[in-house]
Amino acid sequence: MRLSILGNRLVSRLKLALAGVLACGLAACSSAPGLLPPSEQPLAAETVSLLGKKGMQPGAPIFVRIFKEESELEVWKMRDDGRFYHFKTYPICNWSGELGPKLREGDKQAPEGFYTIAQNQLNPNSKYYLAFNLGYPNAYDRSHGRTGRALMVHGKCKSAGCYAMTDALAEEIYALARDAFRSGQQSFEVHAFPFRMTDEKLNRFKSHQWYAFWKTLKEGYDFFEANRIPPAVAVCERRYVVNAVLSEPQRIDPEGRCPRFLKPSLQPFSPRPSEWQLASERLTVPGPKTRDATEVASTTRAQSQPAYATTGSIPTLPGMSPGASALGFNP
Numbered sequence: 001m002r003l004s005i006l007g008n009r010l011v012s013r014l015k016l017a018l019a020g021v022l023a024c025g026l027a028a029c030s031s032a033p034g035l036l037p038p039s040e041q042p043l044a045a046e047t048v049s050l051l052g053k054k055g056m057q058p059g060a061p062i063f064v065r066i067f068k069e070e071s072e073l074e075v076w077k078m079r080d081d082g083r084f085y086h087f088k089t090y091p092i093c094n095w096s097g098e099l100g101p102k103l104r105e106g107d108k109q110a111p112e113g114f115y116t117i118a119q120n121q122l123n124p125n126s127k128y129y130l131a132f133n134l135g136y137p138n139a140y141d142r143s144h145g146r147t148g149r150a151l152m153v154h155g156k157c158k159s160a161g162c163y164a165m166t167d168a169l170a171e172e173i174y175a176l177a178r179d180a181f182r183s184g185q186q187s188f189e190v191h192a193f194p195f196r197m198t199d200e201k202l203n204r205f206k207s208h209q210w211y212a213f214w215k216t217l218k219e220g221y222d223f224f225e226a227n228r229i230p231p232a233v234a235v236c237e238r239r240y241v242v243n244a245v246l247s248e249p250q251r252i253d254p255e256g257r258c259p260r261f262l263k264p265s266l267q268p269f270s271p272r273p274s275e276w277q278l279a280s281e282r283l284t285v286p287g288p289k290t291r292d293a294t295e296v297a298s299t300t301r302a303q304s305q306p307a308y309a310t311t312g313s314i315p316t317l318p319g320m321s322p323g324a325s326a327l328g329f330n331p
Contacts, residue, residue: 038167039124043175054278055079056087059183062176063230064117066092066153066163068099068110069195069296071289073153073163075176076228083228083269085279090173091287093157094164099194099296100210102136105148108161111136112213114220114233114240115190119181122174129155129167130174134190139235143254153190157288163192166287189230197221216240228269234261 036042043051043058051058056077063076063084071092076084097109111134121133131154137146152162155170165173180188194210195201197218205211219242223231234244236258244261246252252259271279 066192139254143238
């Protein structure tokens with residue numbers, strides 16, 4: 001009798017379980033992480049935990065920096081003091097070309113410069129797993145007649161002008177950007193550099209054809225290092241103007257004369273007394289890198305030519321204060 005009762009209970013439980021599976025199938029079980037598309041996968045529990053330890057909200061604004069020579073992509077997150085703190089450094093699995101900006105479609109160069117990413121530049125259906133469009137050519141690139149399209153940060157570790165990650169890392173970076181947009185960030189900046197823009201590293205390339213251009217990029221790098229806020233960037237007279245804000249709204253012509261800009265004087269970044277360690281620590285994620293930094297630097301030095309200033313140099317401009325980026329994009 002007891003065996004019969006236990007058997008009936010087991011059958012009932014199996015029926016309930018089967019009914020649940022069928023109901024889930026009919027409802028598509030959209031809440032089940034395993035059945036969500038890659039673009040909708042939630043951040044992993046350990047990632048959310050790390051965000052919490054660093055005092056960061058999952059949907060807080062992000063800022064991205066790319067370094068070719070080091071094959072690294074950094075994600076920074078804003079905290080409640082309005083400054084950006086390092087979240088993770090991700091290895092770039094592959095990027096194509098050499099040090100230097102992209103000039104034309106088909107040259108297989110990965111872009112360098114200041115790029116703005118809007119929500120419509122996320123590509124959840126990329127054939128390279130997940131992607132976001134860098135927005136090349138931006139206003140600066142177009143003012144120099146540069147061509148190309150669909151330059152991305154994406155997965156699959158394959159590159160013909162893009163920055164390629166492994167799928168797992170592309171998914172996490174995509175999710176961080178997605179959640180920032182859904183929490184209200186209108187756009188985020190990506191600064192793509194040839195290398196970490198220290199004085200020592202830049203001085204290696206004083207005779208390089210892109211030295212003047214890289215000096216301008218270094219202004220953006222230095223501003224963020226000092227302030228932990230991405231600078232506003234404008235394009236006029238076919239050049240980048242870093243930390244440039246208009247005193248009143250007006251259209252900026254990338255090829256026309258620069259208007260009068262304001263120049264903000266920000267309080268340099270200084271973390272709370274108890275948070276110096278948090279502000280200085282760096283977490284680097286393990287992963288493959290198919291480009292060797294030493295080889296890249298050696299090849300580029302061998303190809304160096306006497307410097308010429310196709311980009312010009314930025315003069316000291318009167319006054320500047322924080323504001324939105326004036327860069328355009330071409331999705």
